Amino acid sequence: MDNSTLYDIQYLSRELNLSNRSVYYNITSISKKLIKENIEPPKNIRGQGYYLSNESQIKLKDKYNFHKKVGIDVKSRRNIIIFLMIIDSPLNSISKLSDVLDVSRNTILNDQKSIRKIMEEYGLNLEGNIKGHHITGNEIKIRDLIQKNFSMLNSVLDWMIESERDLVKEEAKSVINLKALITNWLRTVEESKYISFTEDGKNSLISYYSVVLMRILNEHVLRKDLTETSNLRHQKEFGWSKDLFAQLGLEDSKYVSEIFFLEKSLLGVQKDRLGTHVNYDIKNILIEVTQKVIENFKKLSGLYFKNEQQLSNDLYVHLISTFYRVKYKHQYTDNLVTEIKKDFFDVYTFTRLSLKPFEELNVAQLSENEISLIAIYFGAQIIYENNNKVLLVCSAGLGTSRLLKSQVESYFPEIRIKGPVTKNEYENNFMNLKYAVVITTIPLDTNGSNNIIRLSPIPTQNDISILRKLFIRKKVISSSRIENKFSAIMDIISDFTKINDYGKLSRGIKDILADNGGTNMGDNSKYKGTQRLDDLITKDTVKFEQNNVNDWRAAIESAAEPLLKSGNITMEYVHSMINNVEKNGPYINIGNMVALAHAKPSEGVKKLGLSLLHLNRPVNLLDENHPIKLIFVLAAIDQKSHVKAMAELAAILRDKGKLNQLIGAENYEQIENVLDDSKQNKTNPK
Template structure:
């Protein structure tokens, strides 16, 4: 955008003279900018390398933080100009724009068709977006709230039934949807049934009704279906103990050896986990290890590694025993595979089968029976 370039050029002129004449600038908001604009700050630091080379002077983080605010402000103004509609929205944020974030967006739209979900946005886009028409932010990673009136709800990319309840509660609390709580109570159902039939086991019936209503409201039953053309290759069963770093290395090694990904991709996954926490843990002891296509992907691929002894992901308390290494080449090629995978991960019987596997042969057989490999 020519306006962004023009505005930044004006600001960089003053930066140049401060740097050239050794005028020290101290930004009292340095810590706050680093926290609120983590990715923008990092991108700015990389982007000004030609400017540093031109001035032949190192530039302090105080100066970088000032340039960050200029850059962010310019992006914000462009975003504001490009927004024509001001429909109350729910912004969906993910660390990357690959299929996992689109899967979350698709599932949200499916569960709450009346809600205007927008995105998915990367954390960088979120940091520099106008939120004037946003009432709630739903994110798969921890991001700071930009506005005290706009709450941020952090959920896994594959929400559990409890997560769906939390999302529904948040949408209701922020007056985005009406109340989803049924006016039908278990007690009223019990009274009606008792009027027409003798109840032999009232406690059992009460529990069964409760489970049925909860399942109807929050778990749309989806039959398991065959996978797509994308199949998992180079799958492994690991019987020895690992910490989380060595577990990720072990899981991704086959993809590196096949030149499907580079070492950069593994490093990026580790760095993202350290920076944003265990958001790649998608529930039921499963980790979807992934990053963006331009961060070291040479070809589309996926593999499964089952650990007999679960490991603690980034010391978060989340125990992982299945790592799915995903190498995406775009936002679409693996999307159908992820939809199929989701059905297995949410299926308790399939997860229970994983937990009792004791050999690589058993593991590979389960994947083939599931048409995942």
């Protein structure tokens, strides 16, 4: 609305979590509505993307009052104030905050009261003076506050960078400059060939320590702590930490405790590779402990691993960082990994019970987040299969790449995924190798390739649907996988319409595919094999209506007539199909101008059947947003006999050309030609 940026279909699909076809459908729908309002619809520059003209932007802003400034919500506003307090910003006075955040002074005062209560939960105080309000108390506790909320603080920083206020942008630049300094410093550390950090590990340290450095530069310096200093001084991390402070001109002896603090943080950063000259004191002990943990897991779970040596190597590297995070009280607090406990509870439980040898090394217990991270390594190895056509590229730090890998392999157990590899490894070593599909959680340069797909660490059902189609197109899996599951129908629905309640729709489709036990199936022995689409759609089951159908109810009744006459269904089934739409909405609208009416087998199915009504003009399915011209009626009797027909129907509806041929057909012979073409393409692929 505020720019002329071009947005291509792939970008919109990714951001809206929709398939490409769903995006096309929505753009078409929006365009129709804009035309009715005499507003020019989105324009498309071929190969570049869509945009709204300036005139359209102005009209939309006037019509829907978009000129009105949108305020910041309460939670975000308070987060901004907390961030400014942490970095000792000069914007912290009530008058400046009121101006920057565009709220009254009383609102700021109320925000500060709420923030004071939050600080009390951390054992901290909120104090004000002529320069503004500041967070006071034990500096370690303040840094604990920063660590537990660095994701929130990053969001605030993003807001500050995008702010229209120059003062706010200047404050953000201070932190951004420190982030750049830390990034370059870490690059120098890695160039020593001694160590390699994961992308997530580096990003976490950069985000966290840039804010800590702001406090150090504002004279919030830790008091001297002489405990364990002799051991810490012998680590390479001590020298690296000292180098960073030297770059900042902070070489005075009063910063020694801060150098040790940075060293402890650096020791806990997750690594994906250790150098050949690693000299950690705990190294030899951890090699032995790692083996004990793996043996415990095998005994408790009764499971074995496809590649135990890889598991041992990866887990050992992970546990080195974990040891120091626990020892120096920097355990991970990322909420993403806690979902592992919910989704993979058995693996999580076995892992927790297996970790006693490791926990005995430290006084503190492992948090649920840390246990979940370790569980990922076990889960990934349990589902390790044979196939080498797929590569996974991730910022492999928190182990989210392994979570994604295990979930994809659980959906597609016949494939083996290579990796994960980092972005650098991909660009230097793997980009030129012939992988059929590359899955990534981070942006990659596609170079015009159509085999790269970006997924979130916990993929949605829509993500899996898109991935399945890519696997089939690239011959990673056989198309028969779709033909043998109800997802053939779900795929086509998700392609052409936005699913508001996936669970309800899924259950409804599964109901019609299932044999509910109470169904009177009559003589169905000849349906024990799978039926093709052209076995069911015949001249006797196809109807053409000119102007006799005026609404969707009449359309369903008319579409069901061939099955009623042949005894495949009873009138009860027709009523149930209509009731389903009245109760659940237009969910049977599975594509452009297409509806698939159905009900439970127990509600009047006698024999397997499929019929089609072709209307001369469309009728609205409940509302004008769901016009339908083709109404299929499916009467299913079991889980298998109709699946091939549904898969073939789904393939036709995915093909825009064939769908248009069906919509434009004027007689049965033209419909038969579409079915014959599809059958021919299936048996004689090019």
